[in-house]
Amino acid sequence: MSSALDxxxxxxxxxxxxxxxxxxxxxxxxxxxxxxxxxxxxWTKTATSLTRSTTGGASHKQLKPFAAEEIKILxxxxxxxxxxxxxxxxxxxxxxxxxxxxxxxxIEKIRDVSVIGIRAKTKLTxxxxxxxxxxxxxxxxxxxxxxxxxxxxxxxxxxxxxxxxSNSRSVAELVVAEIxxxxxxxxxxxxxxxxxxxxxxxxxxxxxxxxxxxxxxxGHIGSQLSVLAEAFGMSVIFYDAVNLMALGTAKQKPTLxxxxxxxxxxxxxxxxxxxxxxxxxxxxxxxxxxxxxxINASRGSVIDIPALxxxxxxxxxxxxxxxxxxxxxxxxxxxxxxxxNPWAEDxxxxxxxxxxxxxxxxxxxxxxxxxxxxxxxxxxxxxxxITLGAVNMPEVNLRSLTLDEPNHVRVIYIHRNIxxxxxxxxxxxxxxxxxxQMTDSRGEVAYLMADISxxxxxxxxxxxxxxxxxxxxxxxxxxx
Ligand SMILES: NC(=O)C1=CN([C@@H]2O[C@H](COP(=O)(O)OP(=O)(O)OC[C@H]3O[C@@H](n4cnc5c(N)ncnc54)[C@H](O)[C@@H]3O)[C@@H](O)[C@H]2O)C=CC1
Ligand SMILES: O=C(O)CCC(=O)C(=O)O
Numbered sequence: 001m002s003s004a005l006d007x008x009x010x011x012x013x014x015x016x017x018x019x020x021x022x023x024x025x026x027x028x029x030x031x032x033x034x035x036x037x038x039x040x041x042x043w044t045k046t047a048t049s050l051t052r053s054t055t056g057g058a059s060h061k062q063l064k065p066f067a068a069e070e071i072k073i074l075x076x077x078x079x080x081x082x083x084x085x086x087x088x089x090x091x092x093x094x095x096x097x098x099x100x101x102x103x104x105x106x107i108e109k110i111r112d113v114s115v116i117g118i119r120a121k122t123k124l125t126x127x128x129x130x131x132x133x134x135x136x137x138x139x140x141x142x143x144x145x146x147x148x149x150x151x152x153x154x155x156x157x158x159x160x161x162x163x164x165x166s167n168s169r170s171v172a173e174l175v176v177a178e179i180x181x182x183x184x185x186x187x188x189x190x191x192x193x194x195x196x197x198x199x200x201x202x203x204x205x206x207x208x209x210x211x212x213x214x215x216x217x218x219g220h221i222g223s224q225l226s227v228l229a230e231a232f233g234m235s236v237i238f239y240d241a242v243n244l245m246a247l248g249t250a251k252q253k254p255t256l257x258x259x260x261x262x263x264x265x266x267x268x269x270x271x272x273x274x275x276x277x278x279x280x281x282x283x284x285x286x287x288x289x290x291x292x293x294x295i296n297a298s299r300g301s302v303i304d305i306p307a308l309x310x311x312x313x314x315x316x317x318x319x320x321x322x323x324x325x326x327x328x329x330x331x332x333x334x335x336x337x338x339x340x341n342p343w344a345e346d347x348x349x350x351x352x353x354x355x356x357x358x359x360x361x362x363x364x365x366x367x368x369x370x371x372x373x374x375x376x377x378x379x380x381x382x383x384x385x386i387t388l389g390a391v392n393m394p395e396v397n398l399r400s401l402t403l404d405e406p407n408h409v410r411v412i413y414i415h416r417n418i419x420x421x422x423x424x425x426x427x428x429x430x431x432x433x434x435x436x437q438m439t440d441s442r443g444e445v446a447y448l449m450a451d452i453s454x455x456x457x458x459x460x461x462x463x464x465x466x467x468x469x470x471x472x473x474x475x476x477x478x479x480x
Contacts, residue, residue, distance in 0.1 A: 061401040076100050077119035079141045083371030099331030107131045126152040137381050139374040146272035150392035154445045157414040157475030159390045161377040165220040166369040167361030172224035174360050179265050182293045182319035183208050187354045209233035214263025217270035218244050226250045260287040272299035282307040291318045297360040300325040309346050319352035323360045385412040394440035396447045409455045412477040413467050417446040421472040428466045
């Protein structure tokens with residue numbers, strides 16, 4: 001394979017920085033000649049199933065980084081090996097760490113990488129992203145993307161992908177287990193037995209059959225849970241910000257208050273948003289039925305925990321299960337103390353409370369599926385510029401190039417969404433044979449993808465440099 005330097009010499013662009021490789025040859029199946037060697041498609045190398053466009057029977061031409069080993073990827077928080085394997089099989093340089101990183105260390109490391117993979121704990125704030133000079137894409141190997149400043153990322157041309165539902169079932173199953181465990185005080189009985197105490201009681205222990213489950217947030221997880229709960233003979237009611245079709249015999253309630261006043265068990269499945277902060281506070285706990293139960297496996301900010309402690313001490317709430325907390329440690333260890341969250345010890349001292357370390361999505365099935373799904377999205381984005389599934393960019397895709405089209409180039413132009421940009425871009429691309437083109441915008445950012453035929457290295461260099469000089473430019477990539 002040719003080196004990065006070969007390309008920059010051929011294109012006469014200096015100096016040969018990683019930045020340059022990212023922008024110009026981040027493409028890639030690139031040799032100094034567009035008709036150079038092509039690699040087998042990635043799905044022939046992994047056991048996975050990268051989706052691809054149909055090309056009418058012709059062989060799909062893989063766009064691959066010219067110097068794949070120059071693509072540096074940092075994976076934090078123990079991303080599953082399924083995902084690591086897919087990325088390594090592309091020839092990228094992958095560093096995988098088990099935990100998250102403190103902000104200053106993260107800033108040091110992120111400066112150097114083209115791709116970062118995280119889970120729920122790593123905070124990619126504007127301050128961190130500002131320093132990520134080479135970063136083109138973030139993979140959230142989880143559902144939530146609240147830990148990333150996705151708007152700031154888009155404004156810097158950094159796409160963000162997640163896995164919207166691969167762990168939904170795992171969370172729903174955990175909540176079912178918690179509903180039964182709270183109703184039967186299983187946590188307390190088990191703790192007593194571990195200490196040698198036999199305490200056979202039925203007082204305050206219930207079947208869940210015939211009880212009412214109130215679900216806040218009837219999305220992927222809430223609706224899965226709805227089906228499971230009905231199978232146990234529960235009645236399901238839910239509250240959501242939008243009107244949704246209820247599954248089975250579930251019923252949507254018009255207000256949160258109406259839902260809280262009726263449910264025996266309340267469970268939260270909303271994203272972290274300003275509107276969902278302390279969504280269940282003192283007032284809402286007052287609305288809840290005496291002796292009801294509260295579960296939170298969404299985000300730690302959704303429940304006012306000091307209010308919950310008071311409500312449990314008074315007996316208003318008979319039991320609770322928490323999987324998420326306002327502050328969570330970067331890795332495993334003895335961290336669940338008042339230093340982390342000032343009320344941690346009060347919480348730990350309560351009866352009939354199940355405390356789990358954010359394991360809602362932590363199953364072999366979910367982590368394996370997420371590893372594959374997010375890594376494949378990252379490969380598609382790095383190699384082909386496809387944004388399908390991105391949470392902060394318009395979704396843009398073009399039919400794949402084929403091996404019958406050797407002298408084609410794919411141009412990606414991420415730009416500010418302002419009037420007149422296409423006039424400028426078309427003045428540059430218009431001199432060439434644009435086979436197909438798609439552009440779309442999302443908020444202040446627009447994404448243009450165009451496949452151009454009959455190009456040589458001089459033409460590519462010219463297109464790249466002229467696009468880069470436009471004032472609307474956020475990021476230009478040229479792939480072939
Ligand atoms: N504990 C864990 O390990 C996991 C936690 N999660 C958390 O669970 C959350 C929910 O996940 P999904 O069900 O996949 O999300 P989703 O996006 O499919 O559903 C969320 C639902 O909440 C509703 N909603 C949003 N704002 C609301 C508001 N202010 N009031 C009422 N309803 C509102 C939405 O309309 C939507 O129906 C995620 O955002 C994530 O934070 C997700 C996976 C694992
Ligand atoms: O375990 C994880 O990676 C985080 C799960 C989660 O909270 C999510 O998917 O949003």
